[in-house]
Amino acid sequence: xxxxxxxxxxxxxxxxxxxxxxxxxxxxxxxxxxxxxxxxxxxxxxxxxxxxxxxxxxxxxxxxxxxxxxxxxxxxxxxxxxxxxxxxxxxxxxxxxxxxxxxxxxxxxxxxxxxxxxxxxxxxxxxxxxxxxxxxxxxxxxxxxxxxxxxxxxxxxxxxxxxxxxxxxxxxxxxxxxxxxxxxxxxxxxxxxxxxxxxxxxxxxxxxxxxxxxxxxxxxxxxxxxxxxxxxxxxxxxxxxxxxxxxxxxxxxxxxxxxxxxxxxxxxxxxxxxxxxxxxxxxxxxxxxxxxxxxxxxxxxxxxxxxxxxxxxxxxxxxxxxxxxxxxxxxxxxxxxxxxxxxxxxxxxxxxxxxxxxxxxxxxxxxxxxxxxxxxxxxxxxxxxxxxxxxxxxxxxxx
Ligand SMILES: *Cc1c(COP(=O)(O)O)cnc(C)c1O
Numbered sequence: 001x002x003x004x005x006x007x008x009x010x011x012x013x014x015x016x017x018x019x020x021x022x023x024x025x026x027x028x029x030x031x032x033x034x035x036x037x038x039x040x041x042x043x044x045x046x047x048x049x050x051x052x053x054x055x056x057x058x059x060x061x062x063x064x065x066x067x068x069x070x071x072x073x074x075x076x077x078x079x080x081x082x083x084x085x086x087x088x089x090x091x092x093x094x095x096x097x098x099x100x101x102x103x104x105x106x107x108x109x110x111x112x113x114x115x116x117x118x119x120x121x122x123x124x125x126x127x128x129x130x131x132x133x134x135x136x137x138x139x140x141x142x143x144x145x146x147x148x149x150x151x152x153x154x155x156x157x158x159x160x161x162x163x164x165x166x167x168x169x170x171x172x173x174x175x176x177x178x179x180x181x182x183x184x185x186x187x188x189x190x191x192x193x194x195x196x197x198x199x200x201x202x203x204x205x206x207x208x209x210x211x212x213x214x215x216x217x218x219x220x221x222x223x224x225x226x227x228x229x230x231x232x233x234x235x236x237x238x239x240x241x242x243x244x245x246x247x248x249x250x251x252x253x254x255x256x257x258x259x260x261x262x263x264x265x266x267x268x269x270x271x272x273x274x275x276x277x278x279x280x281x282x283x284x285x286x287x288x289x290x291x292x293x294x295x296x297x298x299x300x301x302x303x304x305x306x307x308x309x310x311x312x313x314x315x316x317x318x319x320x321x322x323x324x325x326x327x328x329x330x331x332x333x334x335x336x337x338x339x340x341x342x343x344x345x346x347x348x349x350x351x352x353x354x355x356x357x358x359x360x361x362x363x364x365x366x367x368x369x370x371x372x373x374x375x376x377x378x379x380x381x382x383x384x385x386x387x388x389x390x391x392x393x394x395x396x397x398x399x
Contacts, residue, residue, distance in 0.1 A: 017051065017052070018037050018038060018039050018050070018051065021039045021051075022035075022037055036354075036355060036358055036359075037359075038050050038056070038358060038359075039051050040056070042070075042071075043058070043066070043069075043070025043071055044069075044070050044071050045069040045070060045071075045072075045378070045380065045385075046058050046059075046069055046070075046377065046378050046380070046381045046382070046385045047070070048070065048364060054362060055362060056358070056362040056363065056364050057362065057363050057364065057385060057388055057389050057392060058070070058364045058377065058378060059363065059364055059365050059375045059376070059377045059381075059389050060364045060365055060366050060374075060375070060376050060377070061262075061376050061377060061378045061379075062266065063235075063261065063366065063376060064203070064235050064238075064240055064261045064262050064342070064376040065261050065262055065264075065265075065266055066262075066265060066266045066378055067238055067239065067240075067261075067262030067263075067265050067304055067308060067378065067379050068265050068304055068307045068308065068378065068379060068380050069378040069379075069380040069381070070266075070378075072265065072303075072307070072380070074303050074306060074307060075265045075266075075300060075303045075304065075307075077303075078299045078300055078302065078303035079267070079296065079299060079300050079303075081299070082097065082295055082296050082299035082300075083296060085295070086295050087294065087295065087296050088291070088294050088295070088296075089294075089295065090290070091288060091289075091290070091292065091293070095293065095294070095295060095298070096295075097295045097298035097299050097302065098116060098293040098294070098295065098298040100298075100302070101114075101116075101293075101298045101301050101302055101305075102114035102116070102271075102293075104302070104305060105259075105271055105273055105305075106273060108244055108305075108309060109244075109245055109257055109273050110253070110254070110255070110256070110257055110273050110274055110275045111275060111276050112273065112274035112275045112276045112277070112278055112279035113273075113274055113276075113278075113279035113280070114271050114272070114273050114274075115130075115271065115272045115282070115287065115292075116269065116270070116271050116289075116292045116293025116297075116298070117260075117269075117270040117271065117272070117289055117292045117293075118268045118269065118270060118289060118291055118292055118297075119149070119260055119268055119270050120148075120149050120154075120232075120234035120235075120258070120260035120261060120270055121148070121149025121150055121151040121154040122149075122151070122260075122270055122289065122292075123232075123234060123258035123259065123260050123270035123271060123272050124148045124149050124153070124154040124157065124197070124232060124234075124258050124272075125149075125151055125153045125154060126258070126272035126287060127195075127197065127230045127232075127256050127258050127272050128140060128153045128154070128157065128195075128197075129153075129282075129286070129287055130228075130256065130272065130274070130278065130281050130282060130287075131194040131195035131227075131228045131230065131256070132173075132194055133281050133282060133286060134194065134228060134278065134281045135192070135193075135194040135195075135226070135227070135228075137173070137192070137194075138173075138192050138193055138194025138195070138227070139173055139174070139175050139190075139192065139193050139194060140157065140173060140174050140175070140193075140194055140195045140196075140197055141174075141175050141176075141177060141185070141188050141189060141193060141195070141196045141197070141227075142157045142158075142159060142174055142175070142176055142177075142196075142197050142198075143159075143176070143177060143178070143179045143185075143198055143199075143202075143210070143214075144159055144176055144177070144178050144179045145159070145160075145179050145202055145205040145208065146158060146159065146179075146197070146198070146199055146202060146205070146232075147160070147199065147202065147203065147204035147205060148197065148199070148232055149234075150163075152167070152170065152171055153171050155167065155170065156170040156171035156172075156173075156174050157174055157197055159174075159176040173194075175188055179202070179208070179210065179214070180210075180211055180214060181214070182211075182213045182214050182216070182217035183217070185214060185217050185218055185221065186217050186220070186221045189221035189222070189224075189225050189227055190225065191225050191226075193221075193225055193227040194227060194228065195222075195227050195228040195229070195230050195256075196218045196221065196222060196227060196228075196229055196230065197230045197232060198210060198214075198215070198218060198229070198230070198231055198232065198254075199231070199232045199233075199234075199235070199236065200215065200231050200232075200233065200236055200246045200247055200250060201235070201236040201241065201246055201338070201339060201342060203234075203235035203236065203342070203368075203374075204235070204368060205368065205369075206344050206368045206369055206372040206374065207337055207338040207342060207343060207344035207368070207372075207374055208337065209337065209338070209339060212250065212251055212252075215250055215251065215252040216251060216252060218252070219252045219253075222255070228255045228256055228278065229252070229254045229255050229256070230254060230255065230256040230257070230258065231245075231246070231247055231254035231256070231257050231258070232258050233245055233246055233247070233257050233258060233259050234258055234259060234260045234261050234270070235261055235342070235376075236339075236342060237257070237259045237261075237262070237263075238259060238261070238262035238263050238304065238308060239262070239308035239309070239313070239314055239317055239340075239379050240262065240317075240340055240341060240342050240376070240379070241317075241318075241321075241339040241340035241341075241342055242314055242315070242317045242318030242321055242339065242340035242341075243314060243318075243340075244308065244309050244314065245257065245259075246339070249339065255274065255275050255277070255278055256272065256273065256274050256275070256278060257272075257273045258270065258271070258272050258273075259271050259273070262304065262308075262379075263301050263304065264297050264300045264301050264304065265300055265301075265303065265304040266300075267296065267297045267300040267301075268297065269293070269297035269298070269300065269301050271293075307380070308379060313379070317340050317341055317379050318340055320341060320377075320381060320383060320386060321338075321339065321340040321341045321342075321343070323383060323386055324341065324343060324375065324377070324386050324389075324390075325338070325343055327386065327387070327390040328343065328345055328375075328390070328393070330390075331390065331393060331394050331397060333345040333346070333347065333397075334346045341375075341376065341377050341379055341381070342375075342376055343374070343375045343376075344368065344372050344373060344374045344375070345372075345373055346371055346372060346373075347371060347372070347373050348371060349370065349371075350367035350368075350369065350370060350371055350372055350373045351367045351370065353367070353373060353396060353397075354366060354367045354373060356396050356399060357392065357393065357396040360395075360396065360399060361392040361393075361395050361396045362392070363389060363392040363393060363396065365393070375389075377389070
């Protein structure tokens with residue numbers, strides 16, 4: 001389908017140029033985001049088109065959200081079909097698309113039960129409430145540099161001073177340990193710990209895979225104390241690393257997993273999945289959400305899994321990831337890290353590099369900080385598009 005999207009095919013202009021949109025945004029939208037001055041109007045496969053019809057190669061996928069590319073025909077069909085039948089029936093009644101999706105997610109991961117929600121932060125809120133319900137008043141241990149979301153519970157699990165301090169007091173009961181110290185982690189888990197919450201590959205802090213010794217220490221500490229091991233797979237799950245879930249490529253299986261971002265292929269849906277032992281921790285009334293797991297987003301997630309949860313597709317993700325990583329290294333870039341199609345490298349003034357890539361090379365990439373560039377292409381990207389992305393990255397670096 002990447003073939004169908006000619007990068008040169010112009011789209012009709014809307015007349016609303018980036019300047020006008022920029023003014024509307026500045027005057028009426030709360031200034032929580034630093035936005036680059038491009039408005040995308042349409043997408044197809046690995047390509048985005050702005051309001052003047054200019055094509056951009058997308059190596060970011062909306063931060064690992066448009067997992068099977070833009071306007072994937074099967075996803076469009078699933079969404080439009082469901083939209084024409086039923087958008088919302090509420091959680092007061094049975095919901096077939098959600099029930100089938102729950103079975104599928106559980107069967108393809110931890111085997112227990114699923115709570116649906118609308119975002120990554122909400123998936124982690126569910127996990128936090130679940131482990132507290134399981135072990136009341138127990139502490140939750142998190143790693144330095146983790147990112148778990150912006151709502152108050154998830155933010156309290158996100159040990160970054162600049163993100164947390166303005167919003168204190170935070171939710172109590174979280175303890176922070178270093179990212180790479182298995183002994184410190186083991187020492188932090190007493191008999192009263194409720195959980196350890198880990199992103200197996202830290203995304204927002206710049207694509208840092210957690211060392212296997214740390215994951216093994218976490219598993220062992222949980223086994224000894226009965227604490228729950230929770231993996232936040234919101235960025236690294238749904239095929240991103242070349243296995244359906246990142247933990248499948250690791251020596252450790254969690255007790256609870258959270259997913260969101262790529263799960264809906266662009267629609268807001270998240271889930272918290274458990275092992276069978278933890279499937280009935282919540283009781284009726286313990287947790288809920290009006291929109292969560294509605295038929296539209298459940299249909300979308302089913303269509304995404306139809307594409308991604310396929311051995312050959314996942315093997316191709318791993319292969320394309322190798323090619324991208326080798327190509328980035330061949331450009332002379334340093335500190336190249338990640339797994340599958342989840343990759344970062346070091347660069348001086350990364351935000352300026354990202355801006356030049358966008359405005360001069362029409363290449364969509366992202367800076368996670370002042371010296372880190374991150375690539376999260378759609379999993380459907382072709383090898384030719386990867387080569388094109390590397391050429392555009394090279395031109396950006398040379399400019
Ligand atoms: C993006 C992200 C979140 C938060 O997800 P939202 O949908 O933005 O609330 C949580 N954890 C990880 C690892 C993420 O990458």
